[in-house]
Every structure is written in structure tokens, then in C-alpha cells.
Amino acid sequence: MTDTSILFEETAIGPVGLRNRMAVAPMTRVSATEDGRATDQMARYYGRYADGGFGLVIVEATYVDKQYAQGYLHQPGLTDEAQTAAWATVVDAIHAGGAKACMQFVHAGALNQGRHSSYAEGAIAPSAVEPLGTMLTFYRGEGGYPTPREITRDEIAAVKQAFVDSCVRAVAAGFDLIEIHGANGYLLDQFWTAYTNQRTDEYGGDARNRIRLDEEIIREAIAATNGAVPIGLRLSQSKVNDFEYQWVGGEQDAADIFPVLDAAGMAFIHITEHDATAEVFGSGHSLAGLARKHSNAKVIVNGGLGAPETAAGVVAHGDADIIAQGKSALANPDWPNRVRAGEALEEFDFGMFSPLADLDSAEAWAASR
Secondary structure, eight states: OOOGGGGGSOEEETTEEESSSEEEOOOOOOOSOTTSOOOHHHHHHHHHHHHTTOSEEEEEEEEOOSSSOOOSTTOOBOSSHHHHHHHHHHHHHHHHTTOEEEEEEEOOTTOOOOOOTTSOOSOEESSOOOOSSBOOGGGTOOSBOOOOEEOOHHHHHHHHHHHHHHHHHHHHHTOSEEEEEOOBTSHHHHHHSGGGOOOOSTTSSSHHHHTHHHHHHHHHHHHHTTTOSOEEEEEESOBTTBTTOOOTTTHHHHHHHHHHHHHHTOOEEEEEOSSTTOOBTTTTBOHHHHHHHHOOSEEEEESSOOSHHHHHHHHHHTSOSEEEESHHHHHOTTHHHHHHHTOOOOOOOGGGGSSOSSHHHHHHHHHHO
């Protein structure tokens, strides 16, 4: 049996020290106000993870502009002073429990399920390609996704600026780290994904071009914040609307893009997979292992690591610095404390997401047990 004590070692991402190697993965909870402000309920929710022993709490995907970025009704944003002040309350709750707080920023792109009535209608994407799959019902979606229109070059510049401005606001709200969401099928992942990006300009074509927008956002956000906090990137193969997708270039994609992202100043890379331990591309490595091989950034990994021995084994093997828990954290907000004490862990119950994956449903589920 693998010794789990390695999970409790102190570590750091840049200058930000962490009390252990355990993080809460970002999970959309659609529980903000209609106009995108975080709530006291959200502060209590995130504070529980800090109280439960996690060293890092990565909050849910937060939209960056009042145009096309929001993808879900009651998703939080960080686009103005009111939203900034609301998030500061959440950060305070996380800090009070002894953890560090990481903001995750997203642009939905083609995966638009609903947004505030005053925001822009429709969806933009690298190319006018209808998304695969269907909307997520537990996030108030129904049916297929509409075909987006191709984003213009001016709009690409505006999207970059929106990410940068939101990063500045995240620093003002007190966040210790920032994660750019380049995974799971949202706009930045749509640029990275070969079949959703049919562009012929410098943002389309080979791997170097398709990762360019991520690179530019990281570089410009670091400059705008004067390097005040470490900024990282989340990447995946699968998407919320396409579970089976794999990088078209295999390991060569990893070899091509990770050095570019390192050069831009990426402090950490957050890899999420259904099974984070699975070998990819016949390379002899997991995707996190390839990130370790081809990048100098700290590696966070998420996906199927709820068993403490499995999580510890990934770190011991050298594939990751930090383990991020998703469903296991939902079922066990005190996962680190339970593991340290040798206590049994609860299994995740999808009833927590009925009828919606919001905090009201989770609280009703807990009260009914």
C-alpha cells in the first residue's frame, strides 16, 4: 500500500506556499446571482473545503466579459466592481480555513446554454462549427447547441483583453493564483481542438498556432498584473460535449505546446482526464506525465484520483505535484482530514445534482440523508 504521507507535504507554486498537495478541482455550481455575483452561500461552500484540510481551493469557472463569455445561467462572473467585492468574501472564507484561493477564468465560446438577459445573444467560436453533443440538463440546458459564428480578429483582441482585465480584478479580490480555463470544450479549447478550429490565420492550423491564444492571454495577464500572482492553464483531451476526443498530434502536440506556454510564463499546468493515470498515445506516460516531461511548470492533475493510495502514487511516481479532487471532494469536503485520520470516505452520489448541480440541490440532498 502506498504511503499517503506524501500528500501532506508542503509545496509551492511560485512564491505561493501550500500546506499540502491537495486541491479542490473547479466545479461549476450555477449558484451565483442572476447578474453573476458570488453569494454568501458560495462563501460557506468554498470555506468548507478549506476547513476540511485542502491546501488549495480552485473556484468554479467564472466568465470574463458581459458579451459572449457566460455559458450557464447563474454562473459567476468577474467583470465589474460588484462581482469583485462579492468574490472577495469567498476568498476571505477560504483564507480563514488556512487554504489558498485560485480563480478560474473561462469563456464559453460555442457552448452557450444561457446568459444574463443584457448580455449578447448567440455564440462565437474559432469557426462556425456546430458543437457535438447536447446541453447539460443539470445546468439548465436542453437540446443541441446552436451553431456559433466565427469570431473576428477584433473580437479575439477583445476576448484577450477581457481575460487580462479579469485577472487584474482577481488580484484585487485577493486571489492567490489564477487559472485560465483552456480545457473541456470551452472557447480556448475550441481554438486548440483541430475539428472546431478551421481557421487559416495565425490562430489556426498547426499546434503552435492553435495554442497561440492561450499563450498570449498568459503573457499579457502576467504583464498587466505585474506578476503579482502565479498564472496557470487547465488543459484536457475530453470535453463536456465530447468525451472521446484525443489530441490529433499525440505526444508531439505536448512537445510542441508546453515549451511555448512555459516561455509565456505559465506557472502551473492543470491536467484533467477521466482517468488521470491512463497512458496516452502509446507514450508510456499519462497526459500529466507528458506535461511533466515537456514542461517546467508545476503540474496539477485531476481525474479518478479519489482513492488516497492512487492519488499518493501519482505524486510518488513524479507525474504531478498536486492532486485536485472533484467528485471525491463533493462527497467529502473534508477529504484531507479524513485521509489523515484514516477514516472511511463517502462515495459520490449523483442525487446531489438533482434537479440541478447547484448548491440548493446539494443542501437539500444533505438534509435528506
